[in-house]
Amino acid sequence: MYDLPTELLNLLQNPKTTRTLATSAHDGTPDVVRRDALAVLPDGSLALPEELDSSQTSKNLVLAMWQDRRVALTIGNGNQAWHVVARPWRCVVAGPLFKQFLLTARAVDGPDADIAAVWILRPEAVRDDSVASQRAVELAQRPWAGAHMDCARFVRDAD
Amino acid sequence: MTFQVVQNQQQPPPKQPQPDVREGLLTLRDATEADAAFVDRLTRETMTPYVQQTWQDPSEVAYYFLKNKFTPDGTRIVQFNGRDVGRLTLIHSHDEIFVDNIHVHPDFQGRGIGAAVLRQVISEARRDGRAVRLQCLRVNPAEHLYRRLGFLELDRNATHFFLRLPSRAPTRSPVIRVPRPHDPGPRELAALHPGVPFFILLKMDLQRRGLLLTPAALDAVQDPLYDYGRSYVIYGQGDQVRKNAPGPLLLRDGTSVLVLAGAQYNESYTVDYRDGRFLLYDGDEFIDEVDFTPRPDYYGKLTSNGVPMETIATARPQRLDINPYRYCHFWDGGNQCRYCAYFTDVKASSTLANGKFPRQVDPQDIYETVREALKEPGRFSQVMLTSGADPRGENTFDFEVDRQIEALQAIGRNFKTRRFASQLIGCGYDKAQLRRLHDETGLTTYCPDIEVWDPKLFDWICPGKAKWNGRDWWIRSALDAVDIFGPGNVYTNAVAGVEMAQPHGFKTVDEALASHFEACEFFAKNGVIYLSLVWIPWRGSQFHGQKQPPLEFYARLVKGLHDIRKAYGLKANNDDYRHCGNHGDSDLERLD
Numbered sequence: 001m002y003d004l005p006t007e008l009l010n011l012l013q014n015p016k017t018t019r020t021l022a023t024s025a026h027d028g029t030p031d032v033v034r035r036d037a038l039a040v041l042p043d044g045s046l047a048l049p050e051e052l053d054s055s056q057t058s059k060n061l062v063l064a065m066w067q068d069r070r071v072a073l074t075i076g077n078g079n080q081a082w083h084v085v086a087r088p089w090r091c092v093v094a095g096p097l098f099k100q101f102l103l104t105a106r107a108v109d110g111p112d113a114d115i116a117a118v119w120i121l122r123p124e125a126v127r128d129d130s131v132a133s134q135r136a137v138e139l140a141q142r143p144w145a146g147a148h149m150d151c152a153r154f155v156r157d158a159d
Numbered sequence: 160m161t162f163q164v165v166q167n168q169q170q171p172p173p174k175q176p177q178p179d180v181r182e183g184l185l186t187l188r189d190a191t192e193a194d195a196a197f198v199d200r201l202t203r204e205t206m207t208p209y210v211q212q213t214w215q216d217p218s219e220v221a222y223y224f225l226k227n228k229f230t231p232d233g234t235r236i237v238q239f240n241g242r243d244v245g246r247l248t249l250i251h252s253h254d255e256i257f258v259d260n261i262h263v264h265p266d267f268q269g270r271g272i273g274a275a276v277l278r279q280v281i282s283e284a285r286r287d288g289r290a291v292r293l294q295c296l297r298v299n300p301a302e303h304l305y306r307r308l309g310f311l312e313l314d315r316n317a318t319h320f321f322l323r324l325p326s327r328a329p330t331r332s333p334v335i336r337v338p339r340p341h342d343p344g345p346r347e348l349a350a351l352h353p354g355v356p357f358f359i360l361l362k363m364d365l366q367r368r369g370l371l372l373t374p375a376a377l378d379a380v381q382d383p384l385y386d387y388g389r390s391y392v393i394y395g396q397g398d399q400v401r402k403n404a405p406g407p408l409l410l411r412d413g414t415s416v417l418v419l420a421g422a423q424y425n426e427s428y429t430v431d432y433r434d435g436r437f438l439l440y441d442g443d444e445f446i447d448e449v450d451f452t453p454r455p456d457y458y459g460k461l462t463s464n465g466v467p468m469e470t471i472a473t474a475r476p477q478r479l480d481i482n483p484y485r486y487c488h489f490w491d492g493g494n495q496c497r498y499c500a501y502f503t504d505v506k507a508s509s510t511l512a513n514g515k516f517p518r519q520v521d522p523q524d525i526y527e528t529v530r531e532a533l534k535e536p537g538r539f540s541q542v543m544l545t546s547g548a549d550p551r552g553e554n555t556f557d558f559e560v561d562r563q564i565e566a567l568q569a570i571g572r573n574f575k576t577r578r579f580a581s582q583l584i585g586c587g588y589d590k591a592q593l594r595r596l597h598d599e600t601g602l603t604t605y606c607p608d609i610e611v612w613d614p615k616l617f618d619w620i621c622p623g624k625a626k627w628n629g630r631d632w633w634i635r636s637a638l639d640a641v642d643i644f645g646p647g648n649v650y651t652n653a654v655a656g657v658e659m660a661q662p663h664g665f666k667t668v669d670e671a672l673a674s675h676f677e678a679c680e681f682f683a684k685n686g687v688i689y690l691s692l693v694w695i696p697w698r699g700s701q702f703h704g705q706k707q708p709p710l711e712f713y714a715r716l717v718k719g720l721h722d723i724r725k726a727y728g729l730k731a732n733n734d735d736y737r738h739c740g741n742h743g744d745s746d747l748e749r750l751d
């Protein structure tokens with residue numbers, strides 16, 4: 001399992017951080033959903049409560065588990081953004097962890113809120129996806145190939 | 160003294176005293192069905208005095224002999240100078256040999272025959288680094304022999320000593336693989352049948368073959384998080400008595416597996432515990448990380464009548480199972496389903512509960528248990544009721560229906576809504592009874608189990624159902640229930656594989672599958688969900704010792720059943736992976 005960088009762990013502690021999950025169906029159809037309840041567990045894995053077994057996301061997570069596929073997550077806030085590739089590792093349907101996420105959902109959305117399962121995802125690859133970081137990489141790898149020549153940083157003021 | 164294993168031949172025990180074991184030829188031969196009368200007589204002749212000293216209740220005595228009834232599986236006949244003089248029944252597992260029964264005819268006792276046979280077992284165990292375990296009635300003087308041979312007391316209860324002769328090498332790790340003929344396992348079959356994932360194949364194989372816990376795993380499940388209380392299975396096998404058993408096994412994909420940890424099966428999987436994780440092995444091959452269902456909060460609490468709530472309702476990961484009447488009258492006249500060990504289970508549970516296990520459960524206890532269970536956030540999303548069959552009443556099954564109505568009404572008092580997520584697995588009821596169940600309770604789904612589709616096999620395998628009131632009646636009941644509960648709210652289960660029991664069952668997997676698919680199609684057309692369960696030839700059932708179909712049969716079966724139901728737009732929501740854990744075919748619906 002990949003250890004998540006501290007910046008990303010800090011980001012996951014911030015309730016304002018946006019979290020999305022990308023999965024794919026049997027026929028390859030992609031599916032992207034926002035899942036702001038995604039949290040990090042003490043062992044560094046990610047926990048994702050799912051409300052319904054019948055959601056496309058749940059089905060795709062089952063498929064990923066059964067076919068050993070990976071899912072992708074984006075975690076972002078302001079100009080910070082991270083991309084995580086993860087392996088669905090466990091589907092938890094009862095017990096202390098399940099209860100903890102259910103109670104959190106009920107605290108946020110009221111006593112009728114419910115969850116069907118908590119999915120444990122094990123990160124396998126992490127990339128700093130912020131524009132600044134990507135640009136730095138781009139500049140380091142191919143300083144002349146990627147940018148238009150009329151960018152302010154290239155063009156000299158007229159004589 | 161010489162030991163050799165010879166093929167079958169039978170002679171009655173002689174009346175005359177015989178020479179000491181050193182002066183004769185002691186042999187063991189494999190038992191066959193033809194030995195049943197000899198062995199059962201031998202068991203009575205050797206054990207009756209001790210059994211009667213131990214239990215005054217005639218039903219306990221009867222139960223003892225029922226439990227120890229002859230089965231050819233694992234049994235050898237002890238011969239002295241060519242005469243049948245005893246029996247030895249062993250259950251092998253990877254790390255020990257369990258001596259299930261050893262009896263020497265009274266005319267031959269005191270001649271060293273039992274000791275010689277046991278020494279042979281011990282040397283076989285030592286060769287493989289295995290322990291030997293047995294249990295004996297406390298009043299049986301054979302206990303002294305066992306202790307002389309080096310057996311140590313593991314535990315004792317009011318009736319039994321539990322003894323074990325440790326292996327020479329420390330137990331566990333590496334696991335010794337039990338050789339078995341090659342039958343493709345879950346991984347190989349997942350590659351051959353891409354529509355059936357590894358996890359579902361593993362679940363069904365676990366159901367077929369069972370599992371054993373290593374001492375480390377058994378210690379780990381004593382943690383309050385996992386402790387499901389005493390298990391009659393572990394207890395019944397004399398296995399690590401006074402230790403508590405875990406609940407249903409959980410695979411990583413969230414599927415629960417209803418499998419008992421104990422020596423009920425052959426060639427079981429093993430669960431070990433290392434570095435805070437439960438690890439599943441097949442022999443010495445690591446299979447996957449697994450877990451056990453956490454103990455629900457209501458376990459350990461008492462109802463206002465002082466009844467432990469876990470004896471009123473048992474918990475699956477998301478389902479409460481309640482059995483309002485713990486007796487099946489089909490057993491009264493020997494009409495029980497031939498694969499069933501229900502009576503054995505109930506008696507063992509009763510023994511565990513020191514006899515405080517009445518047949519009929521008080522509805523108030525049911526009400527209070529459900530009330531308490533619902534206090535745990537998010538733990539339960541369904542209640543399932545079942546019970547043994549009771550054909551008594553003005554109309555057949557009236558008593559049973561009355562009792563279920565009482566229980567359902569008691570449960571219903573806990574809910575604001577008229578209906579609540581519930582399933583009743585019951586007998587085939589008539590239309591008026593079904594109407595009462597629907598109108599007088601909050602029941603949402605009904606399940607009269609057909610068990611076996613083929614008419615002739617139904618009559619042979621389910622004599623009780625055939626007698627009260629026959630296959631057509633049970634089918635009619637399921638179809639009538641659709642009019643009342645609605646399409647998709649009526650289920651029926653088949654004990655898949657039992658139709659291949661011999662001598663009358665199907666001879667090929669293809670015939671058996673064709674029968675299931677015909678049944679599924681018939682029921683689906685009529686709005687009934689036909690599900691499969693894995694057949695286990697339980698000890699205590701008439702089919703103990705029968706051969707199960709290979710795992711590939713189940714792979715083809717679950718795919719076929721799933722596809723048929725899907726074509727008819729039926730989904731087994733009540734028996735899905737979270738609630739039931741018994742059906743590979745409904746687990747496949749997770750992708751639908």
Ligand code: SF4
Pocket residue numbers: 487488489490494495496499500501546547548623
């Ligand atoms: S009806 Fe058949 S399967 Fe059910 S408890 Fe009775 S004998 Fe067993």
